[in-house]
Amino acid sequence: MGDWEWPLILFTVLGQIAIGIIVMLWWLDRDRDHLDTQLFKQGVYVSGGLLILALLASLFHLGHPEVAYRALAHLGSSWLSREILLFLLTFLAWINLFWLSRRQTSSHPIGADAATITTAEIAAEGQQSGNRSLGLGITSVLGLLGIASSAMIYVLPRVPAWNNVGPVLFFLLTTGLLGALVTLVLGRKLLHPTQKKLLLQCSLGCTIASLLFYVIYASMLSASMEGATSLNFLLSSPLFWARALLGWFAPLLLLVSMLKNSQVAKTNLILTLTLFSVLGEVLGRALFYLSATGIQITALF
């Protein structure tokens, strides 16, 4: 059975939120002008802050963080090396975004008088938002690859609970879910209702997928002895049921009711929902590490 790996939990969850935000911004930015510049800036800053926090947290996992740079040495076969590389590239791409966001003029309030905008401004803005979209896209792709690499680290033949598509799937779903919700929180005043709805739908999709895949994943686990041990651990752990409540059932109820009753704008609900989901995912990640049972020597002494 694994340990309570705080540095890894923080690194993966925070990193995934950070990249999730960028992905969401990129998605919202797919049609020009749809992404509010203020939200872009905020998103980029928050994402960057989280990314830095995540990278710092990861250092605490190491026995010798002062030589963490060496982790880049084994790209040939180590997913950890690849993860670090991709996260560093993501960070570089983020610096580009940061630079873009510093240069971005404030966007106009929704419904501003179009006549006051000169053609030059339009051209400049078009250029800007083109760069922005490209920047967001590159960061998103690198980030998602980084997350996939993160997940691939855990795809170890020794650990049946991890040695499948599960880690990649769950890491990406966390990215989508928390990315969407945090973006929603950031843009609670800046997003169009339709955009909000989209983000909520995305969250709902991710949550449902997460629950469904988890059920399938759990049934897969029981196939191996070690997997079954993991499963037993999970089902008998109060943490797991807290995770299920916070991360699946409560958000599902909230999301369905919010979407049904068009309460997309209610800040309190958004905050509550995000808090639940973040807690649920953190617990889920903790359990991911805790429940890992490796194939091992079984002997008397």
Place this chain on the structure above:
Amino acid sequence: MKLSRRKFLGGAVAAASSITLFNFNLLTGSPSASASAADQPSEAIKTFRNVCPRNCYDTCGMITYVQDGILKKVEGDPKHGYTNGKLCLKGYAYPRRVYSPDRIKYPMKQTPRGSGNWTRISWDEAMDTIAKKILDLKQRYGSTLPICLDKYSGNFGIVHYGIEGTMSSIGYTTRAVGTPCWPAGIDAQTYDFGTLYSNDPEDMVNAKYLILWGQNAAWTAIHSFPFINKARERGAKLVVIDPILTSTASKADLYIQVNPSTDGALALGMARYIIDNNWVDWEYARANSIGFDEWVDYIKKEVTLDWASEKTGVPKDIIMEIAREYATAKPASMWVGYGMQRHTNGGQNVRIIDALGVMTGNVGKSGGGVNYGHLETWGFNYNAMVNAAPKGSKGFIGPDGKEGDRAINMNNFAHDVSAQSDPPVKMLWLACRNPGAQDPDTNAIEKMFASMEFVVTVDSFFNKTVEMSDIVLPATTHFEDWDVMASYWHYWIGINERAIDPLYESKSDVEIAIELSKKLNALEPGSCTFPTSGTPEEWLAKEFNPGIHQMLGIEDYKELMDGPRKANMPAASWSDGKFRTPSKKIEIHCELAEKNGLPALPIWVDEMKTPEKYPLRFMTPHPQHALHSQFQNLDWMMTANPEPKVEIHPVLAAKYGITEGNMVKVYNDLGSITVKAHLTRTTSLNVIVSYESWYKNSNFNVNYTLKAIPSDMGKQATGNDGLAFHDNFVMIEKA
């Protein structure tokens, strides 16, 4: 960061001048510091020859690697033909023993005893306190008899007999006499053959059939395995007879889980079947022994296979099988372990097994023998031991009218010390001995210690005995001593060099004796005869004599520094047929035994009955990670084997609602211990097993439940009967 030394050091002169300016207390000018040495911070590795001095069959030759005066690692000595360059797990842990911060470092005094209030004292003060106490007792009681020595097997180095010498040199004292481990078997062989004398264990390779009887070599004599294996490769069958399915038994071709204490019945059953089939070596038996036919008659009259089978729990056909095989595979070897004689009929059982060996003509044969142990290679001078009592010393008048030391029973130490009244015992000197952990009835030991006026213990670690002492003196490890070691099993003798300087203020037992002698003589001239000079190596040199030289084929002890030597003796004991009994023959009928109140013949004597109240036999054999209370406290051992366990058969455990890992209380009238359960079918339904040991920071001690019940023999050769360690009965419950 690296400094160039020459820049700021004008050499020794500059340093010397600086020393005059600064008042050093702990540092001093370094004579060795020269420019050339400065570039070579580390010395080359030096090797030394050592011998493990523990109470163990194997007495391994060791090579010790030392650099800069620090012991770096140990290895087996490849020149040692029995241990062949290999050590056991305990041997490899020695560096941890030497450099453990737990070691006792200085002489220390406890006030009051048992309080845990210790002050550090100088050697001078320690010796002064002890000497004054000795003189005070001598004055008060008119002799040194109130002083009692308990020394045994903590270090079997020959120079360590200086401990006995320490006592001899102050006068006549009270001595714990005997040996807890093996006396019943020693007497059995003494009655039968005149003494204990086993074949060279390397000769086991010539056996065609091998019975290990109550012997767990895998844990207690691991170096015998290559020889056993060699014999097996040559076709020998290995039979292990033991109440516990040990690691050794698990390797056997045939394992027999005999009822404890019924080994003699099994041997008699075998003898009966051998007689019935006339596989008896009549020629050998009649030519070499007396009383053989008398014994055969007894068997024909009294012993049946059905009886033997019922008694031992071994099916008849198995008794027949091993009887046939043992009698017809010539030669066949038996190794009688010390475990099987720790019963109230243990010595008698060994005598029966001896007779079985004689009956089949396996005694005196290469590849044969009834092998128990020997002391043939121990003919040293015991120079450090033999000191005349000071003039005018008053002694104890023994039953023979001779004046001398007062012997008390080591195996009932607590009781016997307390029982002395004329004069009473007032002071204990303990060295190479930890009765607090190893003696029976720990509660009684605690009480007895509490009644003493003064207790001195020499040891390296803070064990239960040190805990109950007034003064503790730090003992050197064998790496810090000069010594010579012989084995009671193999035929090799090795020298033990001083590989490193004694750590802290530790001293060897002889050095302690010298200090004490100086002090006593200063306080009262002539009060101690122990010599007050001689280097440790000189003391070692004095142990050798022409007999030892000849036995080893050397002219000087220094030749042993090139490697251990094997005694020049025939591979088979008794091959010359010159037995050392009064009759010069094997005494199947032994009048000496009869005189001592024992059966003259090796006939069946009933085992101890299981008391109704305590239906479970609690066996406490030797551990794997320790030798008695040595080794298990070291960090490597505490990692590898962190806690004691009691082995319980699953069916028995179920009866008491005990599952794996439960804490179990094991108790009887004497006391109790609480220990974790391990369920295993390696033991039987009415036997529970826990291995005796001293764990660091633990009061676990199997002897809290152990009564000082004597075994049937031991008095003749060792002064006192042994202990029936394995006739201990208890009850268990889930704690």
Place this chain on the structure above:
Amino acid sequence: MSKQLGFLHNSEKCVGCRGCEMACKNEYQIDAAPQWRKVFQLHEEDFSLPTRMFFSMACNHCAHPECLRVCPVEAYTKRDDGIVVHDPNRCIGCRLCTMACPYDRPQINSAKKKVEKCNLCYQRIDNGEQPACVAACIPGALELVEINDILDQKTGVLKTLPGLPSPKLTTPSIRFIGPKQGKQIRRD
């Protein structure tokens, strides 16, 4: 790679004396906690009769070492003779190898915050000596061998024992001669 060195463990001969375990610690003066080599006692129920049977295991110098694959700093290298060497100077203590090895042989030294493991005494092998554990094995149960088809075709040579992870995971360079049970006359 020209060859693959490994261990041949004879459970028939091994009496679980743990000399190899301590000889390894003595050779390198390893701290108390890490056990580069460890003697395991097999479960009693894996045999027809109760017994004390053992195998001794250090790093298996696998043909497909997971430790080497996952290590981000290339602290692990595989020599031409197949020995998987861990270089503590490169190690950053990420512990991924301890998660990946099914035998739990790379172990974190919590004082040094680095992983350590058996390097098959390569410096002794290069000197023509036996590894410390093999040299110390009194019953001759542990051998240094070349793992190859010739060995695998010998009768009695096994690739695994009960209680061990499937060799398919990492192709460990260890072979066994299975424990053999004698006859037992028991009282239960």
Place this chain on the structure above:
Amino acid sequence: MTFYEDCPPHVLEVHSQLLLTLSQLFAKGGEKLPQTLIPLLKSCSAIADHHKVEKLHLTNQVLAQYSEADDDEYLVMCYEYNRLFVGPAAPVAPPYESVYLSPDHLVMREQTLAVREIYRRENLQAVGQRHEPDDFISIELEFAAYLLNRIIEAEAAKNNAKIQLYKTLYREFWNQHLGLWLGTFAHTISQSAKHPVFSSLSNVLSTLSTLHTPLNTKEANYETFAPQISRGSSSCCL
């Protein structure tokens, strides 16, 4: 924050005195506390006055209170001293560097050899070399005091080269040895001390240790320390 070695000579003198009184306290042991506690109190007061360390003032009050203790109280302190540092039971806080810094917590390890080598560079060696570990706290403290005195001498002689050399040597010795374990040692004492005097002693040691903090944080990590290990370890090891 000023470093010890950069202080003016009269301050160095105060520090040197503290190191020496501590050295003497550990060298003479629990039995001689009546003689060693008062000098320690004096040098602690001097340090407290100079550095305005509040914690030390409180500590000094305790020390002052117990330095006037009667014989019985001193005996209690002696027992506690031996329980903590000497034995014969396994001591709680053995006063040897390698017990804290070597991963296996034994004496006579690489740290012992490393300090032996540093002493030797100064043409010095421990009086009890090969019997007593060279990294016994008293020896290390005395050596540190000696280095401070060399700085004072050099200052008096206005020998700049020597001043620099001894300052460097002092810093090196502190950062690689005393500074690395005094804090842990003090902590171990405070965790189990049953007598206020030893809590105070622990405070003095940790204050001594923290007065050097700026240096510690700069260099006292494993990596700077690792080469010491590999240099010190024997060739029979990897």
